[in-house]
Amino acid sequence: MLGRHADSLFWMARYLERSENNARRIQAAFHYALSREDDGREEWKTIISESGSEVVFRDKYSQITLTDAVNFLLRDRDNVNSIITLIYKARQNGRSVRANLTQEVWLSLNESWIACETALKRPVKIRDLPGVLEGIIKGSSLFRGALYGTMLHNDIFNFLRLGTYIERADNTLRIMNSKHHQLLPTARVIGGNEGQSQWEVMLRSLAAWRSFNWLRKGQLDPASVANFLIFDARMPRSINFCYREIKSNLGDLSNYYCSNYISYQMACELLETLNVPNVGNKKIKPSEFISTHIVKNNEVGRTISTDFNLCKS
Amino acid sequence: MFDEMMGFEGDVTREAYTNLFCWLGDQDLKKLAKKSSSAEQLFRRIGITFNVYGQKQAEERLIPFDLIPRILAAEEWRILEEGIKQRVTAINCFLCDIYNEQEIIQAGIIPAEHIHKNEAFMPQMCGFTPVGGIYTHVVGVDIVRTGPTDFCVLEDNARVPSGVSYMLENRSTMQHMFPELFTTHQIRPINNYPKDLFNSLIECSNSSFENPNVALLTPGIHNSAYYEHSFLADEMGIELIQGSDLAVQDGKVTIRTTQGVENVDIIYRRIDDNFLDPLSFDPKSLLGTPGLFDAYRNGSLILANAPGTGIADDKAIYSYIPDIIRFYLGDEPLLPNIPTWRCDDKNNLIYVIENLNELVVKEVHGSGGYGMLIGPAASKKELSDFSRKLKANPGKYVAQPTLALSTVPILTKNGLAPRHVDLRPFVLVSPSKVRVTPGGLTRVALKDGSLVVNSSQGGGTKDTWVLRA
Numbered sequence: 001m002l003g004r005h006a007d008s009l010f011w012m013a014r015y016l017e018r019s020e021n022n023a024r025r026i027q028a029a030f031h032y033a034l035s036r037e038d039d040g041r042e043e044w045k046t047i048i049s050e051s052g053s054e055v056v057f058r059d060k061y062s063q064i065t066l067t068d069a070v071n072f073l074l075r076d077r078d079n080v081n082s083i084i085t086l087i088y089k090a091r092q093n094g095r096s097v098r099a100n101l102t103q104e105v106w107l108s109l110n111e112s113w114i115a116c117e118t119a120l121k122r123p124v125k126i127r128d129l130p131g132v133l134e135g136i137i138k139g140s141s142l143f144r145g146a147l148y149g150t151m152l153h154n155d156i157f158n159f160l161r162l163g164t165y166i167e168r169a170d171n172t173l174r175i176m177n178s179k180h181h182q183l184l185p186t187a188r189v190i191g192g193n194e195g196q197s198q199w200e201v202m203l204r205s206l207a208a209w210r211s212f213n214w215l216r217k218g219q220l221d222p223a224s225v226a227n228f229l230i231f232d233a234r235m236p237r238s239i240n241f242c243y244r245e246i247k248s249n250l251g252d253l254s255n256y257y258c259s260n261y262i263s264y265q266m267a268c269e270l271l272e273t274l275n276v277p278n279v280g281n282k283k284i285k286p287s288e289f290i291s292t293h294i295v296k297n298n299e300v301g302r303t304i305s306t307d308f309n310l311c312k313s
Numbered sequence: 314m315f316d317e318m319m320g321f322e323g324d325v326t327r328e329a330y331t332n333l334f335c336w337l338g339d340q341d342l343k344k345l346a347k348k349s350s351s352a353e354q355l356f357r358r359i360g361i362t363f364n365v366y367g368q369k370q371a372e373e374r375l376i377p378f379d380l381i382p383r384i385l386a387a388e389e390w391r392i393l394e395e396g397i398k399q400r401v402t403a404i405n406c407f408l409c410d411i412y413n414e415q416e417i418i419q420a421g422i423i424p425a426e427h428i429h430k431n432e433a434f435m436p437q438m439c440g441f442t443p444v445g446g447i448y449t450h451v452v453g454v455d456i457v458r459t460g461p462t463d464f465c466v467l468e469d470n471a472r473v474p475s476g477v478s479y480m481l482e483n484r485s486t487m488q489h490m491f492p493e494l495f496t497t498h499q500i501r502p503i504n505n506y507p508k509d510l511f512n513s514l515i516e517c518s519n520s521s522f523e524n525p526n527v528a529l530l531t532p533g534i535h536n537s538a539y540y541e542h543s544f545l546a547d548e549m550g551i552e553l554i555q556g557s558d559l560a561v562q563d564g565k566v567t568i569r570t571t572q573g574v575e576n577v578d579i580i581y582r583r584i585d586d587n588f589l590d591p592l593s594f595d596p597k598s599l600l601g602t603p604g605l606f607d608a609y610r611n612g613s614l615i616l617a618n619a620p621g622t623g624i625a626d627d628k629a630i631y632s633y634i635p636d637i638i639r640f641y642l643g644d645e646p647l648l649p650n651i652p653t654w655r656c657d658d659k660n661n662l663i664y665v666i667e668n669l670n671e672l673v674v675k676e677v678h679g680s681g682g683y684g685m686l687i688g689p690a691a692s693k694k695e696l697s698d699f700s701r702k703l704k705a706n707p708g709k710y711v712a713q714p715t716l717a718l719s720t721v722p723i724l725t726k727n728g729l730a731p732r733h734v735d736l737r738p739f740v741l742v743s744p745s746k747v748r749v750t751p752g753g754l755t756r757v758a759l760k761d762g763s764l765v766v767n768s769s770q771g772g773g774t775k776d777t778w779v780l781r782a
């Protein structure tokens with residue numbers, strides 16, 4: 001397979017995963033904003049800074065309103081992480097590797113783009129927001145289904161999955177990073193109800209609100225939320241889950257190409273650190289753990305790129 | 314005016330169309346119109362779009378598809394197929410000669426300056442024969458029709474002809490929408506084209522290529538024909554590569570893969586000559602691969618089509634094709650040319666300027682319907698402007714009579730209406746065989762009375778059926 005094609009597959013999957021994560025993040029913040037007496041302005045500020053687009057936003061708007069924030073995150077083409085930019089980039093990458101995708105996978109991607117372009121042509125009214133977000137998430141689910149159901153599970157598939165899981169791990173870590181002060185063991189005392197709803201936003205952003213409640217029977221304490229999101233192998237957006245997938249896909253590639261790769265070694269080592277839940281252990285600072293893992297995850301992504309000639313050296 | 318369904322008089326259905334005519338009589342035109350828009354949806358979903366140069370890059374357009382098929386009887390196709398095979402064979406002989414001995418110049422058939430001063434002539438190609446000996450492997454021969462058996466060649470596309478994916482997609486769309494028509498007609502299949510293309514390319518290699526690695530070279534996703542490039546690579550099961558994937562190492566052309574570098578032996582290239590290799594062609598090109606042309610000259614690479622084939626299809630050389638056929642094959646041309654006046658000739662220029670309002674004038678190196686004048690449709694001002702351009706640079710133009718092109722009905726808001734068409738059959742040339750896919754791309758002018766069928770000028774396409782018997 002061409003290195004450039006592997007690169008396009010990897011980034012197509014990353015952008016699509018990011019668009020789904022961002023849609024869910026907006027959904028959770030919207031839910032939060034509607035369930036409060038103030039307008040939840042702080043939460044929009046957090047999302048915009050998480051996505052690294054603070055400067056662009058401040059250049060355009062002097063203050064944050066719900067409508068501006070939502071439209072900036074959904075459909076502003078100057079925002080490199082707006083949903084429309086991400087799905088556009090995913091589709092452009094998809095077009096350049098069309099011959100590597102099944103018709104069904106391509107159709108799901110192209111239809112997502114057509115639907116997204118239509119829905120976001122004009123500013124989104126608040127009453128239409130739930131439907132628009134659901135549509136975006138549904139498009140991503142359809143893509144995933146077509147991928148699993150119709151693609152050969154070969155190197156093409158492996159590069160797509162690697163893109164998805166590197167992005168997903170990054171997303172989970174970033175959300176935790178921006179909310180880590182609410183995750184400290186002392187947060188319960190300080191936070192009270194406010195802390196509780198912050199965990200809820202976080203869990204909802206990761207499609208984990210119901211599953212966490214189901215496992216924990218409604219007991220919300222910061223350490224178990226953090227341990228769940230980092231270490232729980234059953235939870236599809238936990239770091240442990242992502243890294244077991246990354247390791248497995250890199251293992252497949254090592255077998256397939258009969259070669260040893262540095263990125264595989266790195267993934268194995270990183271997974272070792274994710275086996276025993278450690279939040280609550282007094283010797284370990286969750287904030288430090290999270291920020292070093294963001295850096296390590298990025299390094300794995302870069303090493304994949306050099307290991308497999310994704311870019312011209 | 315000759316209508317391919319209803320003949321000259323418009324009162325009797327011609328034989329090839331009898332079944333279709335009956336079927337059309339049973340259809341509710343409103344439902345057909347609905348089908349037409351669902352076909353458009355289908356094209357949009359699959360992403361069969363093209364970019365129009367000069368428009369916003371993000372804008373992708375559909376080529377309008379008309380769902381009334383164009384039907385050619387077996388006997389009509391036989392005339393075309395034999396004429397086309399003869400023509401592309403002669404064109405390849407001409408290219409081989411013009412880049413080597415140049416006997417046709419010595420014989421006084423084509424004046425030397427028409428070759429050497431021609432910007433499509435590529436001196437880099439002189440003095441060697443490409444592996445397999447073929448210059449133009451893939452040709453699109455544009456045909457127009459004026460009567461039941463009156464076909465003539467409008468132009469030869471010997472460089473990088475496009476449109477074949479529309480031929481294939483139009484057929485599969487028709488099969489999807491109107492399967493019943495395929496049970497009441499004996500239509501020759503065209504779906505072998507990608508396989509034929511692959512085999513035709515492989516047949517060019519010799520024993521020094523073991524299991525040749527074939528790739529399709531595209532300028533990338535912003536090219537207007539990108540969909541076609543990805544479609545063909547997919548159908549042939551070969552890599553779709555870009556200049557940035559290529560490098561030349563030790564005289565071999567290689568591509569960068571996830572497992573290191575790999576040799577590539579045959580490149581079906583869909584980029585223009587100038588973008589192949591900055592060392593041999595345009596030094597400013599960022600798309601090219603330094604050293605690629607040397608590998609080609611040394612015989613370690615096959616390029617389809619060869620660089621420099623443009624010398625065979627520009628509109629000035631076109632007028633010599635009947636002589637070219639006689640010279641190399643010793644036969645009379647089976648398909649006639651359209652009479653063509655080269656304006657660099659003084660007497661021709663006088664004639665053309667005097668009769669401008671009846672002629673079609675084209676740029677020698679133009680394509681896509683840009684920069685041409687259709688005399689009968691032009692205003693007085695356009696005519697006088699154009700004759701000034703002609704006098705200033707006569708060598709840039711050729712003129713032809715305005716033909717009464719045949720029509721085929723299309724579906725309009727007010728029912729069926731005749732519109733002018735042309736036909737681009739696709740031809741594959743290998744050392745052992747010339748293959749012409751039975752059918753081709755029918756382009757249709759959607760405006761009443763218009764003669765311009767180019768997609769860049771608002772033309773549409775139709776499925777083209779060749780009947781078995």
